[in-house]
Amino acid sequence: MGPVTDAASTGVAPAPSPDERAGVWLVTAWAIAALPLFALRALRVQYAWDAATYVPIHALAEIAIALVGFATFAVQWYAASARGVHEARGRFIGGAFLGVAVVETIHLLVFPGMPGFLGHSTVERGITYWLVARAWTVITLLAAAFIPPGSDHPLLRRGPLLVWNLAIAAAVVAIESSLPGSTGVFFEPGSGLTATKVTIELGIALVALGGAALHWSRFRASGDRTLLRIAAALGVVVLSELCFTMYASAYDLHNLLGHAYALVASTLMFDALFVAALLDPYRRLDAATRELASSNARLDALRAHVAGELETTIARLEESSAREQLARAELEAAIAAVPDGIVVYGASGEIVRMNAAAERLLRRGPEKSEETLLQRWARLKIQTTDGKPFSIEENPVVRALRGESVPGVPASLEAADGRRLWVSISAAPTRAEDGRLDGAVAAFADIGTIQALQSQRDDLLRAVSHDLRNPLQIVLLQAERLQRLLAGSAHEKERLSAERIAHASKQMGVMIRDLVEAARMENGRLALSVQPVELGPFLERLLAQSAGALDVARVQVELPPGVPAASGDPARLERIFLNLVANALKYSPETTEVRVTAGVHDGKLLVSVADRGIGIAPEDLPHVFERFYRGRRTQKSDGLGLGLHIVQLLVEAHGGRVWAESAPGEGSTFSFTLPAATLPGAGEPAADGR
Numbered sequence: 001m002g003p004v005t006d007a008a009s010t011g012v013a014p015a016p017s018p019d020e021r022a023g024v025w026l027v028t029a030w031a032i033a034a035l036p037l038f039a040l041r042a043l044r045v046q047y048a049w050d051a052a053t054y055v056p057i058h059a060l061a062e063i064a065i066a067l068v069g070f071a072t073f074a075v076q077w078y079a080a081s082a083r084g085v086h087e088a089r090g091r092f093i094g095g096a097f098l099g100v101a102v103v104e105t106i107h108l109l110v111f112p113g114m115p116g117f118l119g120h121s122t123v124e125r126g127i128t129y130w131l132v133a134r135a136w137t138v139i140t141l142l143a144a145a146f147i148p149p150g151s152d153h154p155l156l157r158r159g160p161l162l163v164w165n166l167a168i169a170a171a172v173v174a175i176e177s178s179l180p181g182s183t184g185v186f187f188e189p190g191s192g193l194t195a196t197k198v199t200i201e202l203g204i205a206l207v208a209l210g211g212a213a214l215h216w217s218r219f220r221a222s223g224d225r226t227l228l229r230i231a232a233a234l235g236v237v238v239l240s241e242l243c244f245t246m247y248a249s250a251y252d253l254h255n256l257l258g259h260a261y262a263l264v265a266s267t268l269m270f271d272a273l274f275v276a277a278l279l280d281p282y283r284r285l286d287a288a289t290r291e292l293a294s295s296n297a298r299l300d301a302l303r304a305h306v307a308g309e310l311e312t313t314i315a316r317l318e319e320s321s322a323r324e325q326l327a328r329a330e331l332e333a334a335i336a337a338v339p340d341g342i343v344v345y346g347a348s349g350e351i352v353r354m355n356a357a358a359e360r361l362l363r364r365g366p367e368k369s370e371e372t373l374l375q376r377w378a379r380l381k382i383q384t385t386d387g388k389p390f391s392i393e394e395n396p397v398v399r400a401l402r403g404e405s406v407p408g409v410p411a412s413l414e415a416a417d418g419r420r421l422w423v424s425i426s427a428a429p430t431r432a433e434d435g436r437l438d439g440a441v442a443a444f445a446d447i448g449t450i451q452a453l454q455s456q457r458d459d460l461l462r463a464v465s466h467d468l469r470n471p472l473q474i475v476l477l478q479a480e481r482l483q484r485l486l487a488g489s490a491h492e493k494e495r496l497s498a499e500r501i502a503h504a505s506k507q508m509g510v511m512i513r514d515l516v517e518a519a520r521m522e523n524g525r526l527a528l529s530v531q532p533v534e535l536g537p538f539l540e541r542l543l544a545q546s547a548g549a550l551d552v553a554r555v556q557v558e559l560p561p562g563v564p565a566a567s568g569d570p571a572r573l574e575r576i577f578l579n580l581v582a583n584a585l586k587y588s589p590e591t592t593e594v595r596v597t598a599g600v601h602d603g604k605l606l607v608s609v610a611d612r613g614i615g616i617a618p619e620d621l622p623h624v625f626e627r628f629y630r631g632r633r634t635q636k637s638d639g640l641g642l643g644l645h646i647v648q649l650l651v652e653a654h655g656g657r658v659w660a661e662s663a664p665g666e667g668s669t670f671s672f673t674l675p676a677a678t679l680p681g682a683g684e685p686a687a688d689g690r
Helices: 018-043 051-081 088-110 123-144 158-178 195-222 225-243 253-319 323-337 356-362 373-380 396-401 448-486 492-522 535-545 570-586 643-653
Strands: 341-346 351-354 406-414 420-431 437-446 531-533 555-558 566-568 594-601 604-610 658-663 667-674
Touching: 018 225, 018 253, 051 088, 051 253, 088 123, 088 158, 123 158, 123 195, 123 225, 123 253, 195 225, 225 253, 341 356, 341 396, 351 356, 356 437, 396 406, 396 420, 396 437, 420 448, 448 492, 531 570, 535 555, 535 570, 566 570, 566 667, 570 594, 570 604, 570 643, 570 667, 643 658, 643 667
Parallel strands: 555 594
Antiparallel strands: 341 351, 341 437, 406 420, 420 437, 531 566, 594 604, 604 667, 658 667
């Protein structure tokens, strides 16, 4: 064996990884794209065409942007109907780009010098539709980062996507057309852009920058090059938005450059989705075709082998009268060859036959052959994913013996060495020729690899949250330091910027905490420190501590006399109450109260938090406690949609349950139950908060 050398001993630097090369490519391309903008700013170029020259150029740019948007939608519409293609992320973006293209077209029509649409063409109307199109594009690309490519959620199918995107476009047109023809909101003739317009454009640029960073991190984690292209497109959107904070005239050179950047970003998005929706499936199809050809060759060899074996078997069958015994032997051989555990049960739950994999898995020896079904399950300590033993009603084999077909139920069982093995249990009834139940068949499939992947996902989430917290804390500390330095000075704009950075950093910190806590609770790793908690003093202290963060003056606590103490973890109860109260304050008018009531109902403590806000739509109400769910009526979106999900997990960890009642326009009431530390004595009436 020759000597072993490495990069350090030879002096040769290691080759860059694919991620590093992609990062260099992304930064280099963005820097090149930014050169025209930097040149305009460095040279202080301020040039405006006359309307007759600029309007045709602007029209061509807008037509190109709209055509790319329509083409993006068309590609995804085709891909969504193609057999074997399931790319939910592309369908979502493609549907949104249809709405964006419609708004973009209207922007073209209402730009100064164009014929107009449902009114006159003005700079103000053109800017309005442009801002809607840009914000829609950036929010769509950011939301796409949270959509699994293979998702089959009903709202991500073609029909719903088409309906609600066109509905949004129609709503935008209806609202804009109904507004008075005011001027000066976004643009002042002679003086240029207003602070409102600049602020909105910078906000869109900031969201686009965050979206680019998010898609880049997702690309590094998955290697999906579609995400890399989306990150590049969002980077160009940032340049486009910066251009639209600088022009002084509707026919300005900065305005035209911004449209050019927007066209480049749209083209990058089309390229990304075209590759993801059309080219990648064909590449997979080509790979599958080659594999099929190889499989056919193996199948021909196997067919020749089987043909020879079949001739031998027929010859043996003709020579023997024991056809039934031979068939049974072949069946048992086939069952034995299956890697999953196969068990055949009789009508009473006794084991009729099992293969070797099942014997190893279920640890069954001759001495245990007389065990009943429930004795076997008790010995193996088979548990649900929550770590609880299966009840008789939940037992898949018992259900199959009652006539049910039970698809894969995840469970864990104890191996001979004490380890817990993850399996998927499927069971189905077997019937005699007259249709009578005469037993069941169960399959035990090893899903340890899937469980390991789930653990890896949790580890990744913990690592990401840890890596994000440190730089985020630095950003927050520096922003707060800037606030203190700029307080009372003439730099009010810079102080407000620092304040926004600090606020956004805190929001990101809350999101990271929600992600980590939700993952921890979903995996059953939440430890409670339960003790009696008197709700009156507890809520009084909690509201006093939250006075700086919440409008506690609007919160009214109404506890009837004699309400019992709750049995719970004070720290976790704080999180439950703060999430519900903050949610109620956020979605109700500032002139209304939020009521917190408590009482005893069905032997448990019942607590309710009620507001008189916008309410929850009936179609959203069943989903409000789902992870990452956001109702379509929700306008305030400063979180991840984990608050109510965490409330549900914490309440259930205490042994209670939580639910919501609401009527649109009348408000919402969130109620939950907790174990009571003490209940009223016999003969005492229980306070009921219902």
